Amino acid sequence: MIGDFTYENPTVLHFGKDAVSSLGGEVSKYGRKVLLVYGGGSIKRNGVYDDVMAQLSLCGADVTELSGVMPNPTYEKLLEGAGVAREHDVDFILGVGGGSVVDYCKAVAASAWCEEDPWEKYYVRMEEPSCRVIPVGCVLTMVGTGSEMNGGAVITNVEKGLKVGKVFGPALFPRFAILNPEYTFTVPVYQMVAGIFDVMSHIMEQYFSGEDDNTSDYIAEGLMRSLIRSSVAAVKDPHDYEARSNIMWTATWALNTLIGMGKTEDWEVHMIGQAVGAHTDATHGMTLSAVSLPYYRHIKPYGLKKFVRFAENVWDVDAAGMSDDNIADKGLAALKAWMIEIGVVMDLSSLGVTADMLDAIADSTFLLNGGYKILSREEVIDILKESL
Amino acid sequence: MIGDFTYENPTVLHFGKDAVSSLGGEVSKYGRKVLLVYGGGSIKRNGVYDDVMAQLSLCGADVTELSGVMPNPTYEKLLEGAGVAREHDVDFILGVGGGSVVDYCKAVAASAWCEEDPWEKYYVRMEEPSCRVIPVGCVLTMVGTGSEMNGGAVITNVEKGLKVGKVFGPALFPRFAILNPEYTFTVPVYQMVAGIFDVMSHIMEQYFSGEDDNTSDYIAEGLMRSLIRSSVAAVKDPHDYEARSNIMWTATWALNTLIGMGKTEDWEVHMIGQAVGAHTDATHGMTLSAVSLPYYRHIKPYGLKKFVRFAENVWDVDAAGMSDDNIADKGLAALKAWMIEIGVVMDLSSLGVTADMLDAIADSTFLLNGGYKILSREEVIDILKESL
Numbered sequence: 217m218i219g220d221f222t223y224e225n226p227t228v229l230h231f232g233k234d235a236v237s238s239l240g241g242e243v244s245k246y247g248r249k250v251l252l253v254y255g256g257g258s259i260k261r262n263g264v265y266d267d268v269m270a271q272l273s274l275c276g277a278d279v280t281e282l283s284g285v286m287p288n289p290t291y292e293k294l295l296e297g298a299g300v301a302r303e304h305d306v307d308f309i310l311g312v313g314g315g316s317v318v319d320y321c322k323a324v325a326a327s328a329w330c331e332e333d334p335w336e337k338y339y340v341r342m343e344e345p346s347c348r349v350i351p352v353g354c355v356l357t358m359v360g361t362g363s364e365m366n367g368g369a370v371i372t373n374v375e376k377g378l379k380v381g382k383v384f385g386p387a388l389f390p391r392f393a394i395l396n397p398e399y400t401f402t403v404p405v406y407q408m409v410a411g412i413f414d415v416m417s418h419i420m421e422q423y424f425s426g427e428d429d430n431t432s433d434y435i436a437e438g439l440m441r442s443l444i445r446s447s448v449a450a451v452k453d454p455h456d457y458e459a460r461s462n463i464m465w466t467a468t469w470a471l472n473t474l475i476g477m478g479k480t481e482d483w484e485v486h487m488i489g490q491a492v493g494a495h496t497d498a499t500h501g502m503t504l505s506a507v508s509l510p511y512y513r514h515i516k517p518y519g520l521k522k523f524v525r526f527a528e529n530v531w532d533v534d535a536a537g538m539s540d541d542n543i544a545d546k547g548l549a550a551l552k553a554w555m556i557e558i559g560v561v562m563d564l565s566s567l568g569v570t571a572d573m574l575d576a577i578a579d580s581t582f583l584l585n586g587g588y589k590i591l592s593r594e595e596v597i598d599i600l601k602e603s604l
Numbered sequence: 605m606i607g608d609f610t611y612e613n614p615t616v617l618h619f620g621k622d623a624v625s626s627l628g629g630e631v632s633k634y635g636r637k638v639l640l641v642y643g644g645g646s647i648k649r650n651g652v653y654d655d656v657m658a659q660l661s662l663c664g665a666d667v668t669e670l671s672g673v674m675p676n677p678t679y680e681k682l683l684e685g686a687g688v689a690r691e692h693d694v695d696f697i698l699g700v701g702g703g704s705v706v707d708y709c710k711a712v713a714a715s716a717w718c719e720e721d722p723w724e725k726y727y728v729r730m731e732e733p734s735c736r737v738i739p740v741g742c743v744l745t746m747v748g749t750g751s752e753m754n755g756g757a758v759i760t761n762v763e764k765g766l767k768v769g770k771v772f773g774p775a776l777f778p779r780f781a782i783l784n785p786e787y788t789f790t791v792p793v794y795q796m797v798a799g800i801f802d803v804m805s806h807i808m809e810q811y812f813s814g815e816d817d818n819t820s821d822y823i824a825e826g827l828m829r830s831l832i833r834s835s836v837a838a839v840k841d842p843h844d845y846e847a848r849s850n851i852m853w854t855a856t857w858a859l860n861t862l863i864g865m866g867k868t869e870d871w872e873v874h875m876i877g878q879a880v881g882a883h884t885d886a887t888h889g890m891t892l893s894a895v896s897l898p899y900y901r902h903i904k905p906y907g908l909k910k911f912v913r914f915a916e917n918v919w920d921v922d923a924a925g926m927s928d929d930n931i932a933d934k935g936l937a938a939l940k941a942w943m944i945e946i947g948v949v950m951d952l953s954s955l956g957v958t959a960d961m962l963d964a965i966a967d968s969t970f971l972l973n974g975g976y977k978i979l980s981r982e983e984v985i986d987i988l989k990e991s992l
Binding site: 230250359430432436439442457458462465478529 | 608614649826830845
């Protein structure tokens with residue numbers, strides 16, 4: 217740990233098969249008028265909607281429903297939600313869904329009473345809210361983003377071709393999250409695997425930065441080891457409760473600020489992936505998997521020591537007699553083998569990206585300075601070409 | 605993760621060389637009348653007292669001082685503190701010191717307005733407070749107990765020969781903790797090393813229990829690996845900021861409930877160590893180190909798989925061609941070598957324990973049921989004899 221920091225995480229997590237039984241009590245702490253937010257309606261088919269409504273009825277909530285939140289929530293949808301929240305003057309926003317829904321709820325909570333254009337204030341100028349903020353809570357049905365215990369809220373501006381992540385402070389962290397691994401059983405395997413890779417990517421984005429000895433990196437290694445083991449088990453049997461619960465818990469701690477404390481972070485894979493997402497509407501986790509190996513191969517020489525450590529501590533590569541470069545390659549080869557084993561998308565072509573789109577994607581890619589190499593636009597193009 | 609659980613940790617952590625600059629702002633959230641609690645006065649010699657008073661003056665606090673908190677805070681001292689807090693009707697209790705001071709502050713905060721005998725209510729019947737509770741914060745000057753981010757509050761009842769740990773809920777977690785690794789530089793090496801072993805013991809107590817695959821155990825392995833590396837560096841150079849800051853951060857996460865989520869826990873080493881402490885007033889961490897190896901050798905056959913994992917994942921024991929029992933032994937041998945390297949106390953005789961005291965210590969030892977083996981009184985005696 218080198219840098220000074222403040223760690224604060226007020227989210228209360230109710231975890232397990234019976235977690236929803238805490239929902240009514242939690243919601244009633246914040247008032248009666250509840251905005252219930254969800255996506256395409258799968259929660260009505262798998263019983264989660266009924267569980268939630270039973271709890272909301274129990275606590276006497278006055279519920280307004282807002283559905284149709286898309287996988288990449290748009291600026292237009294944000295304005296719609298902010299209008300509904302304001303019009304009904306809701307006391308609380310409850311998201312039921314995956315990271316898109318939870319992200320969206322935070323953005324709505326910060327925008328309902330915002331007197332400026334929220335895109336300009338939060339997504340261009342990256343400011344904190346100066347208006348009243350509506351408290352948010354969530355029932356998670358899909359695992360990956362970590363949105364259940366952080367302030368992240370990614371919104372896509374289709375007109376501008378931008379998918380931008382805003383990280384709000386603790387006032388916009390969910391006040392509580394209901395985490396029942398069984399609620400994730402009906403997620404299609406493609407989405408489950410995309411979520412798993414999103415988690416892995418969150419950890420790697422924080423891990424592959426800095427050279428100091430830092431407790432955060434050791435915790436990150438533990439989380440990766442757990443995720444690797446559990447993901448293989450979950451792909452074999454998606455109803456493996458032990459595996460699904462470990463993945464859910466790892467996802468939460470992969471991106472609730474803990475493993476970034478006291479260190480620099482990269483996040484360039486997310487920048488490239490989000491640019492791909494803005495131009496394709498592809499599943500977030502798969503945009504990350506499609507570009508990760510070319511990206512990490514590209515930056516490997518600039519952070520070689522960390523790639524050696526990754527190989528040894530995460531993948532148990534036996535380093536005896538090998539050069540650092542070889543050890544690092546073995547680590548990336550192990551990462552690749554795992555990606556193939558769990559079945560993530562390995563190239564951009566599978567997501568509908570064609571060579572003529574690469575310039576536009578590169579134009580939408582923010583270039584960050586926390587990783588081992590600050591990319592030029594040309595390097596982004598090279599990585600995209602290699603990812604095709 | 606198998607068991608259902610709730611995770612909630614409201615403590616705000618300000619970490620780093622400039623952490624104390626947040627103190628005034630934090631304290632002023634809770635009111636003007638502050639009870640300032642500390643131990644033997646070392647904070648007046650090393651400048652911490654002046655830093656704290658400057659911040660309290662800045663926020664206009666009305667300060668009542670209560671000093672003389674001993675390493676093993678007694679029931680009598682608890683009653684004294686509760687009386688002072690009640691008499692001055694303080695809004696906030698600020699502990700400046702190590703785990704003993706912070707534990708003591710929580711016990712006082714729960715006892716000041718308690719209408720019953722706090723020993724009976726909290727330490728015999730293990731109830732939660734039903735009275736008004738005074739909020740607590742802390743400035744940490746010694747690392748080990750993790751008291752800065754949990755509800756633990758160990759109190760010693762000299763008359764009854766008992767040292768008992770009560771774990772309070774989130775209302776008694778410190779509202780904030782100021783963690784400046786430099787504040788720990790003047791701690792004598794003996795105390796620093798005792799704190800380090802206390803941290804290792806906290807992790808092992810949670811790790812050596814249960815056989816399920818659990819993310820918590822992977823995080824625990826990461827914390828142990830970080831602690832082992834940093835402790836060796838800190839013993840070589842106690843002013844190594846990187847090492848001391850990693851130790852401080854690891855200590856916080858070793859016992860803030862995270863790595864116990866979803867799993868069973870042991871804590872029998874603490875039961876034996878606390879019994880030794882009640883009869884000798886020895887430094888807590890050294891009572892743990894003195895009994896740990898005999899204890900773990902004794903329970904090894906009952907949790908062999910976990911001891912094999914400990915050897916491989918924490919100590920990088922090369923398992924090729926060895927029996928599980930041999931691998932486990934290599935792990936415990938590595939633990940022993942590390943203990944000797946950092947210089948912890950390796951036997952009870954060094955703490956003033958004699959053979960004629962063992963019966964009384966065994967009588968004071970609570971026998972728990974979360975570990976790999978529920979000990980009988982005879983087994984406690986055997987372990988104590990081996991530890992002499």
